[in-house]
Amino acid sequence: MVQSIGxxxxxxxxxxxxxxxxxVLEQLGRADASITVLAEKFRMTLTGMKKHVGVLExxxxxxxxxxxxxxxxxxxxxxxxDEVTWxxxxxxxxxxxxxxxxxxxxxxxxxxxxxxxxxx
Amino acid sequence: MDAKRNSQPSPMKNRTxxxxxxxxxLVVSRIINAPPHIVxxxxxxxxxxxxxxxxxxxxxxLLSCELDxxxxxxxxxxxxxxxxxxxxxxxxxxxxxxPPSRLVxxxxxxxxxxxxTTVTFEERADxxxxxxxxxxxxxxxxxxxxxxxxxxxxxxxxxxxxLLAGPGADDVDSIAARSS
Numbered sequence: 001m002v003q004s005i006g007x008x009x010x011x012x013x014x015x016x017x018x019x020x021x022x023x024v025l026e027q028l029g030r031a032d033a034s035i036t037v038l039a040e041k042f043r044m045t046l047t048g049m050k051k052h053v054g055v056l057e058x059x060x061x062x063x064x065x066x067x068x069x070x071x072x073x074x075x076x077x078x079x080x081x082d083e084v085t086w087x088x089x090x091x092x093x094x095x096x097x098x099x100x101x102x103x104x105x106x107x108x109x110x111x112x113x114x115x116x117x118x119x120x
Numbered sequence: 121m122d123a124k125r126n127s128q129p130s131p132m133k134n135r136t137x138x139x140x141x142x143x144x145x146l147v148v149s150r151i152i153n154a155p156p157h158i159v160x161x162x163x164x165x166x167x168x169x170x171x172x173x174x175x176x177x178x179x180x181x182l183l184s185c186e187l188d189x190x191x192x193x194x195x196x197x198x199x200x201x202x203x204x205x206x207x208x209x210x211x212x213x214x215x216x217x218x219p220p221s222r223l224v225x226x227x228x229x230x231x232x233x234x235x236x237t238t239v240t241f242e243e244r245a246d247x248x249x250x251x252x253x254x255x256x257x258x259x260x261x262x263x264x265x266x267x268x269x270x271x272x273x274x275x276x277x278x279x280x281x282x283l284l285a286g287p288g289a290d291d292v293d294s295i296a297a298r299s300s
Contacts, residue, residue, distance in 0.1 A: 087138055094148045094253075095136040100172035102133065104162045105154035112158070 015059035020044070021052050025061060025075065032074040035064075143260040146235075148253040156241040159249045160220035163239065164189040174199065183207055191217055195225065233262040 015021055020042055027033060027041060039049035053073055056062035064073045134151040141147050152159050162168045170185040183198040196211040209229060216224035221241050227234035235255040242250040257263035 087140070090146075091136055091138040091148075094138065094150070096175035097172055098136055098150045098152070098251075099133065100175045101152065101159075101162060104168055104172050105152060105158050108158045108161060108168070109154055 015055050015061055018052070018055075021056055024049075024052060024056060024073075028062060028073055028075045032072050034070045034072050036070070038073065141254075144257045144263055146255045146257075146263065148255075150251050151244065152249045152251050153247075154249060155247045156243050156249045157220040159241050159251060160223075163223060163241075164217075164219075170197075173197070189214060189217055189223075191215065193217075230262075233258060235262070 016025075023042060024038055027038065033041075035046060035049050035053055038044075038053070039046050042049065044052075053062060053064060056073075057064055060076050062073050063076050064071050066072075134153070136148065136150045139147045139149075162172065164187065166185045166187045169187060170182050173185075174180050174182045179201070181200040183200050185197050187193075187195045189195075191214060193214045194211065195214065196209060198207045198209045200207050210227070212226040212228045212234065214223065214225045215236070216222060216238075223237075223239045225237050227237060235257045238254045238256070240250075240252050240254075242252070244250050255263075
């Protein structure tokens with residue numbers, strides 16, 4: 001479970017590195033769409049869009065379902081949340097540390113000013 | 121000269137940025153409102169270091185903190201947490217010590233999967249420091265595991281994560297509930 005989150009994160013980061021794919025996620029966040037519609041929206045060939053959707057699908061960020069001749073794409077929302085959550089929590093940990101560090105360095109600065117004055 | 125006097129450290133807090141630079145690298149950065157030699161001091165003197173490394177909000181108790189800051193010197197931090205009353209240790213060795221601009225150390229609690237941490241303190245205008253902490257993992261898998269949870273540091277981070285996600289009195293209860 002834990003391992004798979006890590007592996008997924010990797011695939012997700014790769015998937016998110018491309019602006020078109022981020023755009024597709026944004027688009028699917030508003031509504032499900034077929035590959036044809038996505039290709040039109042992003043002015044791409046069907047083949048090009050299929051590749052992008054494939055990467056997103058592998059990362060678990062998107063799921064697709066073929067009904068008849070139409071492949072509909074929708075968000076795999078849950079996984080995107082994991083991603084954001086992990087990095088944001090890590091950031092919060094460091095943010096909390098640095099806030100405390102700010103306090104410590106302020107004290108050191110005050111001390112240095114006082115010591116400097118004493119020396120004069 | 122007068123302009124200088126106006127550049128008092130602003131009370132506004134600086135932003136912490138985290139970036140996964142590559143599949144093996146994680147980078148944390150932040151501007152600190154103090155010159156590098158002060159920030160370096162806070163990272164290398166045990167009595168100062170332990171005051172900020174474990175923010176009060178985390179609910180962790182630091183049992184001991186030993187930093188032998190010189191090349192080849194060893195550091196060891198031991199924490200206690202309601203879920204790990206026996207304590208959890210972080211330890212490693214300093215590879216580079218260059219006051220006041222650079223520190224490099226190993227993280228050995230996770231065995232061979234431990235990352236090498238490089239912290240640089242770069243002087244910026246107005247007596248400020250750009251602090252960059254760079255973690256390089258031996259493999260992509262090690263970072264994946266490190267960012268999830270297994271033993272040692274990873275476990276700790278996970279617990280820290282939980283605490284950060286839900287600070288407050290119910291932390292202990294929820295941990296107790298989970299282990300029961």
